[in-house]
Amino acid sequence: MSEGKLAVEPRCVATSGMLYRCSVSEAQRREAAKLGDGQWSSGSSPNEDSNVFKNAQWSPDGTCVLTCSEDNKVRTFVMPADLLEKYELHELVPFSVTAKAEPVYCSDIYPGFVLQDPSTTCFLASTRDHPIHLQDALTPRIRGSYPLVSPTTERYIAPHSILWSSSGTKFICGSDALISVFDISRVGAGPVERLPTIPSKRKKLVGGGVGMKGIVSALGLSDRSGSGILAAGTFTRMVGLYGSEGSGDCVAVFSVAQTDEGNSRTRTGAGITALEWSPCGRYLYVAERASTEILVYDVRVAGRQLGSLTGRAAPSNQRLGIHVVPVDGGHEVWAGCDDGTVQIWPHAAENPEAPRRPDWAWKAHDGPVAATVIHPSGTIVATCSGQRYAPPDADEKLEGSGDCTNVLSTSLSSPPVERGVDNSLKIWKL
Structure with missing residues (x-):
């Protein structure tokens, strides 16, 4: 099928x-009124930032969706029991809201949920300036x-990426030039393993030295058998592969900035935001900010x-996730x-050497x-969707998950919903 719309849209x-679909302060007021609980009441200082949905994740049992938003809150949406039984449109209201004092950099739901x-x-x-x-x-x-x-500074390091191990007994974190492995049973304790992504001076002297600088912004496991390869990507556009779910040796480090055409051309991109493995564990899909390729x-x-999977309409610096979906005889990529x-590349593993545009x-x-x-x-x-905005004369950079996002040029004189800002979570039936 040539690139176009789905024959039957979801x-x-x-x-x-x-x-x-409003500012942080207004969303807080609306949510408090909807839930009828004072614990979600607005604070004394108004926050006119757009209440962007930054991420969403299904629970492994398929009953809930976990989301992170610009208002430093993680929400759990429990799906209605009759979600697919009626043709009417269900209203999504969070079952639980977890408020954090600082921006939520990353989250991951327990694999045995x-x-x-x-x-x-x-x-x-x-979250920033707090333990995990x-x-x-x-x-x-x-x-x-x-x-x-x-x-050296005794300050808390806030990971920018986090991932459970296959067993659910450990979790892996990525921060500035560091991968850390924690044992979930050691509450209150630091990591059981620290793997610097920049080799030490001594290691360089004895023949090592391959490493990657920058914040580890994305993590991905090749399988869930307990012995899979951990892929780690950075905002400096490097990928590292580590054995035994991050506890083993470094298998390889490479840059995604250069093409394979004699390294004569530099590929556009502003840092890795997503790493997804194919179900067979053979292919690794890499998505960047400000890039139209996967x-x-x-x-x-x-x-x-x-x-590469080309034609993706994603030129901005905002984090836009991808998902590899197993299908009969292969897999497809959604972005x-x-x-x-939403664009779909079906049968992504077929003839991977050729550039592929989305089919649907x-x-x-x-x-x-x-x-x-x-x-x-x-x-x-x-x-889920959303877009940050700011007044045209804003002098300071927006704070968030470490990402620089594209900014709307309209003024703050009208509510964001009137300017077409779509901060929403939607569920679709295929």
Whole structure:
């Protein structure tokens, strides 16, 4: 099929509607009124930033969606039991809201999450100037803290990427030139392993020296068997491969900035934001900020780019996630775009050496699609969107997850919803 719209476009079955299509302060007021609980009341200082959805993730049992927003809150949306039984549009209201004092840099839901078992309903969250927290997903309760502290300044280090191990007994964090592995049973303790991504001076002297500088902004595991390869990507456009889920040796380090055409041309991009493995563990898909390509690498020949998925409408610096979906006989790649569309590359593993344009697309939002995640059943898709904005004369940079986002040029004289800002979560039936 040539590039175009889906023959039968997905049907939206649930949405957060207008609840968050406004500023942070206004969203807080609307949510408090909707939930009827004073714990979500607005603070004394108004916050006119757009309440952007930055990320979304399905729980492994497919019952909940976990989201992170600009207002430093992580929300758990429990899906209605009759989500697909009625043709009416369901209203999405959070079951639980976890408020953090600082921006949430990253989060990851427990791989053994089962809604009916409260002992498993938890997630990890990294916030600035605080330890990593193991949070309850159904209440605002903190189950455990795991400090990552700089040995020189004694300040908390906030990871920019976080990932559970296959067993769920450990988790992996990526920060500035450092990968850290924590044991979940050691509550209150630091990492059991620290893997600097820049080799020490002594290691250089004995023949080492291959490494990568910069913040580790993305992590991905090749499989969930316990012995998979950990891929780590940085904002400096480097990828490192590590054995035994990050506890083993460094397998390879390579840059995604140079093409394979004799390294004569520099590829555009502003830092890695997503790493996804194919189900077979052979291909690694790399997405960057300010890039219209998703790069495809064969890890059997580390650093060799096989091809690329082109035509993605994602030229901005905002984090826009990708998702690799297993299908019969292969897999396909789904990605959100700046223009509000979701693009799909089916059979992505077929002839990976040739550049591929998306075969399907549909209009999901009126703003950048920050996340496109497929339900474990493969028949439902969750998408979330949002775009930061600022007054034209703003002198200071926006603060957030370490990302520089594109900025709307309109003034703040009117509410963001009147300017077409779409901060929403939607559920689609395929």
